[in-house]
Amino acid sequence: MxxxxxxxxxxxxxxxDEPVLCAIYGEMFARHGRPLAPADYYGQLAGLSEEAIISGWLGVRGSELEALMVERVDRYRARAGNGxxxxxxxxxxxxxxxxxxxxxxxxxxxxxxxxxxxxxxxxxxxxxxxxxxxxxxxxxxxxxxxxxxxxxxxxxxxxxxxxxxxxxxxxxxxxxxxxxxxxxxxxxxxxxxxxxxxxxxxxxxxxxxxxxxx
The missing domain is CATH 3.40.50.1000 (HAD superfamily/HAD-like)
Incomplete structure (x- = not known):
């Protein structure tokens, strides 16, 4: 049909852009003391919502979660925004x-x-x-x-x-x-x-x- x-x-x-996302999350999460290896990203997180990825890995909520989501989007736009x-x-x-x-x-x-x-x-x-x-x-x-x-x-x-x-x-x-x-x-x-x-x-x-x- x-x-x-x-x-x-x-x-x-x-x-x-999954490699781009993996790198961005890795950089952000390492700064917060919870490093993310590519195997972790592809094995557990790829495909989930932004909120689920960040809150699930770092255990953050509220304004801290919102700030990290904004940061992740900004980083992505800087690296992939040219198409x-x-x-x-x-x-x-x-x-x-x-x-x-x-x-x-x-x-x-x-x-x-x-x-x-x-x-x-x-x-x-x-x-x-x-x-x-x-x-x-x-x-x-x-x-x-x-x-x-x-x-x-x-x-x-x-x-x-x-x-x-x-x-x-x-x-x-x-x-x-x-x-x-x-x-x-x-x-x-x-x-x-x-x-x-x-x-x-x-x-x-x-x-x-x-x-x-x-």
Whole structure:
């Protein structure tokens, strides 16, 4: 069945930036006396909401948590805001899809970090909806973000008509809980951790999208 819409996760899926995030968290957490190794990030934290990552690792709450979240976003914008983490292959795939079906983003990242990247990559205008951490109370693996995206795309789409792209098990779980088909993108986590997805691909390009929307 051809897809009636495509929804993309942001970090690690549209934007090849998980190494950037891992480095930023490592720097911040080391300063707070709780170093973060890459194995810890990819093994325990990748795909979770910003609040869950920082509060879970450092045990902070309230104003301290809020300040650290702002710092993390600022650091990310400084390193990825020029759009270089969105590859030409991904940009072409999004353009191909958007010419045929609605496309959207559902992410645990904040709007303030997503928008500069997709603007710089020249694809911001292609998305019919962008759902971020600012828009939902419950982050992935909760399905709230995907359910909100379906509403923004018109509310007439059956979840099974929509395909989500995700790179983490929390993201896959979120998409599946919302009733969507899910294609996992390799590179962030090993294939066995993405086993709930309907399919696993090494990356996103026009050939992958063409199979879904023509």
């Amino acid at each position: 051809a897809a009636a819409a495509l929804i993309f996760d942001f970090n690690g899926t549209l934007s090849h 270089h983490t969105v590859s030409e292959e991904v940009r072409a795939a999004v353009r191909h899809a958007a010419a045929r079906v609605p496309v959207a983003i559902v992410s645990g990242a904040f709007r303030a970090e997503i928008e500069p990247v997709i603007e710089a990559a020249g694809i911001a205008s292609l998305f019919s909806a962008v759902v971020t951490a600012d828009d939902v109370t419950d982050g992935k693996p909760h399905p709230a973000g995907y359910l909100r995206a379906l509403e923004l795309l018109g509310g007439e789409l059956e979840p099974a008509q929509v395909v989500a792209f995700e790179d983490t098990e929390a993201g896959v779980a979120s998409a599946k809980a919302a009733g969507l088909r899910c294609i996992a993108v390799g590179g962030t986590l090993p294939a066995e951790r993405l086993a709930r997805a309907d399919e696993i691909v090494p990356g996103i390009d026009v050939s992958v999208v063409r199979r879904l929307v023509g």
